Amino acid sequence: MDYVVYLEPSDKIMMARVELKRLTADVAHQIFAEILQAASSTQALAIDLATVDFMDSTAIGELVFLGKKLRNGGITCTIAGLKPHLMGLVRMMRLETIMHFSEDTDAGIKGLVNKLKIEMPNS
Amino acid sequence: MRQAQAVDAMQILIVDDDVAIRRILAAMLQKWDFDVIQANDGEEAWQLLQHQPVSFILSDWMMPQLNGIELCRRLRAAGLPYYIYFILLTGKDQSDDLIMALEAGADDFLTKPVNAKELRVRIKAGERVLRLEKALLAQNQALQQANQELAASQERVQRDLQAAASIQQDLLPSSPQTGLPVGLAWAFLPAEELAGDIFNFYPLDERHLGFYLIDVSGHGVPAAMLSVHLAKILSPEPRPDSLIRLPESPLNTNQHTDSTGFFNLRRQKRTGPAIRMESFRSPVEVVTRLNGNFQADDRNMMYFTMIYGIIDTQSGQGSLCQAGHPYPLLCRSDGSIESLGEGGFPVGLVAEADYEAVDFQLRPGDRLLLYSDGVTECVSQENLQFGTDRLRQSLCDARRSSLQDAMEQIKNALVAWSPRSSGKISFSDDVSLLAIELSAES
Incomplete structure (x- = not known):
């Protein structure tokens, strides 16, 4: 399955944009491992999943685990741009109570800036 | 050491109705440590091959009963499970003859009188081809074996999966x-x-x-x-x-x-x-x-x-x-x-x-x-x-x-x-x- 992960590393807020339609067990572990590795020296991370139409249960589990690892590493994370039906899934699993979700990357970055009281990237 | 070489020596079948030429060729080949057997014509060679597989033949073209070209065609048509490297020896030296020999399935073509050094290198070339063919055959057999084992293993896994699925089905409700x-x-x-x-x-x-x-x-x-x-x-x-x-x-x-x-x-x-x-x-x-x-x-x-x-x-x-x-x-x-x-x-x-x-x-x-x-x-x-x-x-x-x-x-x-x-x-x-x-x- 083809996917692209665009990474914009930064020591403050790193952005990761995942481009694929179906985030499933086949690729989820690898994608999140790449993001985790790239995010090792950042303060905060915004993961843009706006192109994703479908997430299987394993991918959801991997996302929750990524969130745990980032939290343990002191990295604040937001998941940006999830489509409404996937946000419905998130709410059904109450994941919005343990992870931060934002409407899009801009909103996610603003939220991270406010939370961490740091400068806006590229400002 | 010499004994071991004799055991491993490649066997070459010389087919020629001329006894003198057969003897000369046999002497040369034995000197080069090949194991030699002989046949008087194509038909005799064909009969001999029925119970003695030989993978290298030096054959004259013109012979009574079954000539070299016909012997070669018959061998190729037989679809033997091993390859026979076939060198045709002949007094003919026209390109049409060469084409006919190769089309009949011969691997090489030597004109008489045979030059010993030339024959030696052509046999060496044939040996290389046979070694490659043998290695390929062994690999194919190993692949076939592996395929069979894989198919058997897949069948076992499939049977196990079906049995496991049946156990799982048994855990579902059976009656309302x-x-x-x-x-x-x-x-x-x-x-x-x-x-x-x-x-x-x-x-x-x-x-x-x-x-x-x-x-x-x-x-x-x-x-x-x-x-x-x-x-x-x-x-x-x-x-x-x-x-x-x-x-x-x-x-x-x-x-x-x-x-x-x-x-x-x-x-x-x-x-x-x-x-x-x-x-x-x-x-x-x-x-x-x-x-x-x-x-x-x-x-x-x-x-x-x-x-x-x-x-x-x-x-x-x-x-x-x-x-x-x-x-x-x-x-x-x-x-x-x-x-x-x-x-x-x-x-x-x-x-x-x-x-x-x-x-x-x-x-x-x-x-x-x-x-x-x-x-x-x-x-x-x-x-x-x-x-x-x-x-x-x-x-x-x-x-x-x-x-x-x-x-x-x-x-x-x-x-x-x-x-x-x-x-x-x-x-x-x-x-x-x-x-x-x-x-x-x-």
């Missing part, structure tokens, strides 16, 4: 009869031989029905093994590891109570012996305990969504715990449909998860539908999901049919929705449906 005044119907369409979905229902006592539907993340053997294990520990039979029943003990006044007071209420109304009321755990406690026992980790990314619930079939009062599972649908007898619950953490993802009880009231004719996400996420040929709205509509449309028929109608709608692969229906995820209806006489 529980002895309680409820109707029960279900549908199960696994995506593969082994499923990650499992569900069941059972009487907990003379008025309470316990039920669950579980969807283990992922597919295949690991998901199926976990689902089978869960079916065992959610079994109503008195077992030391049963999560459903409390260990046999005197009346336990500290039993967990749902926030709604469901179990307190039951205590006030109960008519049976107290031990019966105290013998099973509330849905929230069952799910909380499961979450304490199963936590996914990096090595084992497995968790599950589930609904476990209990219905008092006499009062119609029910309570369930929703752990990341799709919202159950309650179809009232007037056709209105309610969605129950507000979600909850899947089991195994969040160690510190708190779960909530979802209370509901079933009236006679009302139907409660539990389903896995394989139902709503069932994708059509046009890549459209079946979705909750379509499921609600199907449930509503089928409300006047018997529960069993209604289930069949929903199942048929899903089958019609799903794409066909090579004429077979294919689901990308397990599809499970469990419906409960309170009987009118309850």
Whole structure:
């Protein structure tokens, strides 16, 4: 399955944009491992999943685990741009109570800036 | 050393009706450590080859009975299981002769009188070809052997999967009869031989029905093994590891109570012996305990969504715990449909998860539908999901049919929705449906 992960590393807020339609067990572990590795020296991370139409249960589990690892590493994370039906899934699993979700990357970055009281990237 | 060389020496068949030439060639070949056998013409060579496989032939062209070209054609047409390198010796030296010889299947062509050095290098070239051919043959045999072993292994795995699937099927309900005044119907369409979905229902006592539907993340053997294990520990039979029943003990006044007071209420109304009321755990406690026992980790990314619930079939009062599972649908007898619950953490993802009880009231004719996400996420040929709205509509449309028929109608709608692969229906995820209806006489 083809996917692209665009990474914009930064020591403050790193952005990761995942481009694929179906985030499933086949690729989820690898994608999140790449993001985790790239995010090792950042303060905060915004993961843009706006192109994703479908997430299987394993991918959801991997996302929750990524969130745990980032939290343990002191990295604040937001998941940006999830489509409404996937946000419905998130709410059904109450994941919005343990992870931060934002409407899009801009909103996610603003939220991270406010939370961490740091400068806006590229400002 | 010399002896060993003789044993390993390549055998060459010289075919020539001229005895003198045969002797000269034989002397040369033996000097070069080849093992030589001889035939007087093509026919004699053919007969000899029937019981003595030789992979190198030096043959004259012009011979009585069967000439060199015909011998070569016959050998190639015979489709022998090993290759014979064939050098044609002849006084002919025209290019047409060369073409004819090569077209007949000869590998090389030498004009007489034979130059010893030239013959030597051409035999060496032939030896290289035969060595490559032999190595290729050995590799092919090894591949064939490996293929056979792989096919046998695949057959064994397939048999094991079918046996495991059969065991898993045995854990699903076999009859809707529980002895309680409820109707029960279900549908199960696994995506593969082994499923990650499992569900069941059972009487907990003379008025309470316990039920669950579980969807283990992922597919295949690991998901199926976990689902089978869960079916065992959610079994109503008195077992030391049963999560459903409390260990046999005197009346336990500290039993967990749902926030709604469901179990307190039951205590006030109960008519049976107290031990019966105290013998099973509330849905929230069952799910909380499961979450304490199963936590996914990096090595084992497995968790599950589930609904476990209990219905008092006499009062119609029910309570369930929703752990990341799709919202159950309650179809009232007037056709209105309610969605129950507000979600909850899947089991195994969040160690510190708190779960909530979802209370509901079933009236006679009302139907409660539990389903896995394989139902709503069932994708059509046009890549459209079946979705909750379509499921609600199907449930509503089928409300006047018997529960069993209604289930069949929903199942048929899903089958019609799903794409066909090579004429077979294919689901990308397990599809499970469990419906409960309170009987009118309850």
